[in-house]
Amino acid sequence: MPSNATQIIVLPDPAWVERSSTIRVLENVGWAVLDVQAPLESKSVCAVLISAELTPPLLVIAHGDACLLLPAVALSLRTQHRDTAGYVLVDPDAPQSTDIWPEAPVFVVSESEDAGTSLRGWEIVSAPGGIPDGVAEVAARVLEQ
Numbered sequence: 001m002p003s004n005a006t007q008i009i010v011l012p013d014p015a016w017v018e019r020s021s022t023i024r025v026l027e028n029v030g031w032a033v034l035d036v037q038a039p040l041e042s043k044s045v046c047a048v049l050i051s052a053e054l055t056p057p058l059l060v061i062a063h064g065d066a067c068l069l070l071p072a073v074a075l076s077l078r079t080q081h082r083d084t085a086g087y088v089l090v091d092p093d094a095p096q097s098t099d100i101w102p103e104a105p106v107f108v109v110s111e112s113e114d115a116g117t118s119l120r121g122w123e124i125v126s127a128p129g130g131i132p133d134g135v136a137e138v139a140a141r142v143l144e145q
Contacts, residue, residue: 007085007143008033009049009060011073012040016063016090018131025132026139040065042072049076057085059142061135067092071101078103086142088135094120105142109134 008031010023026033034052038044058077062070067089077084084104092108095101097120106122109131127134 007031007055007058008139009052009054009058009073010035011045011060011062011066011069012036012038013063013066014040015065018090019063022061022090022132022135025136029136029140031139031143040069042069045069046072046076049073050080054082056083057143058082059086059088059139060084061088061090062092063090065093068095070095071098074101074103086138088138089122090131090135107138107142109138 008026010019010026010033013019016022023033023035034048034054036045036048038048060070060073060077062073070087070089074084078100086105086107087102089106089108091110106120108122108124109127110124111127111131111134125134125138127137
């Protein structure tokens with residue numbers, strides 16, 4: 001059962017066409033979503049996260065270029081002692097792995113790729129019904145354990 005506490009963070013990306021519909025699907029299921037409204041730069045995004053009321057464990061969702069901010073986001077959440085349950089990357093520009101990131105499971109949601117595992121060992125979730133539904137499926141799996 002989804003929680004009313006904010007557990008899902010959606011990073012900004014002006015190029016993500018399905019961003020609003022993804023947030024709407026998550027909210028319709030009952031998740032409280034932090035829709036990060038900030039420039040696509042780590043300093044601005046992390047400033048929003050520092051001031052947000054979040055209830056771990058958290059699921060961070062990023063698309064395209066926003067995926068490159070994930071190491072900084074992970075460090076920001078970690079220094080605030082906010083546990084991260086996982087990351088969902090949609091059409092990612094995948095960031096380099098570091099000793100800080102990823103510290104939680106990573107899922108890649110794709111309409112075009114078959115389900116399986118990426119070269120980095122990340123689970124690929126096929127979303128033939130569309131990205132919003134694929135992201136909601138991962139959220140349910142990760143946060144409702």
